[in-house]
Amino acid sequence: MxxxxxxxxxxxxxxxxxxxxxxxxxxxxxxxxxxxxxxxxxxxxxxxxxxxxxxxxxxxxxxxxxxxxxxxxxxxxxxxxxxxxEKDIWKWALKIALMRKQKEIDPVLNVLTELEAATKKDKTAEGKALHQTVHEIQAFTEQLSTLVERVASSTRGELLLKLLKLVM
CATH class of the missing domain: 1.10.10.10 (Winged helix-like DNA-binding domain superfamily/Winged helix DNA-binding domain)
Known part of the structure; x- marks a missing residue:
């Protein structure tokens, strides 16, 4: 070619x-x-x-x-x-990740946090099930948000070590 x-x-x-x-x-x-x-x-x-x-x-x-x-x-x-x-893939990939987090993850996290609090007091079976589902998704989304922030604030060497620790 x-x-x-x-x-x-x-x-x-x-x-x-x-x-x-x-x-x-x-x-x-x-x-x-x-x-x-x-x-x-x-x-x-x-x-x-x-x-x-x-x-x-x-x-x-x-x-x-x-x-x-x-x-x-x-x-x-x-x-x-x-x-x-920007030719440095780490720089532009992290910039895109942070931008996507701000536009996509943060707004969802705000809604999930609101829903988690709103469903907490419902004692019906359906209310408890909804609360549990929302709570689990909210906890996962918070972890994802934290991961993106930590990766973005890491140097390349730190980032690779952190990722290796996650998969091992």
Missing amino acids: SLEASRQKFIDTWGALGTEWGINKSVAQVQALLLVSEQPLSTDEIMEALTISRGNANMSLRQLLDYGIIYKKVIAGDRKEYFVA
Whole structure:
């Protein structure tokens, strides 16, 4: 397989994976393109490489900038905006994990905590069963939240040791 075919396969696969994770395909493809690009790319270059509209490219770039996993790059003498990807997989994976925790886990945890407290006093069989279910899901979600926070605050070496301890 040629280098260009390999790059395209990576971009296509990353885009497909993104949709599985709830991320817009174009957003994932823009990140993939920037990950495999040696040089900073302009919006026009991204549009051409991915065959996407300017609006789609701008929306995707804005989202990736908001995630903190791509950066603007100034090129002396050029007025265009250029972009580069965070190449350190640990940095961008942890940024995405924290962002997803804030958007997905934290709101659910708030509702579960509220429901756990609201169902605690119900002494009916159905009420006790609901409370138990909510309590177990809430406890699991709290552990998951804590795990994400600890992983995000760890250095690479600490992280690997912690993960190894979890699986052993």
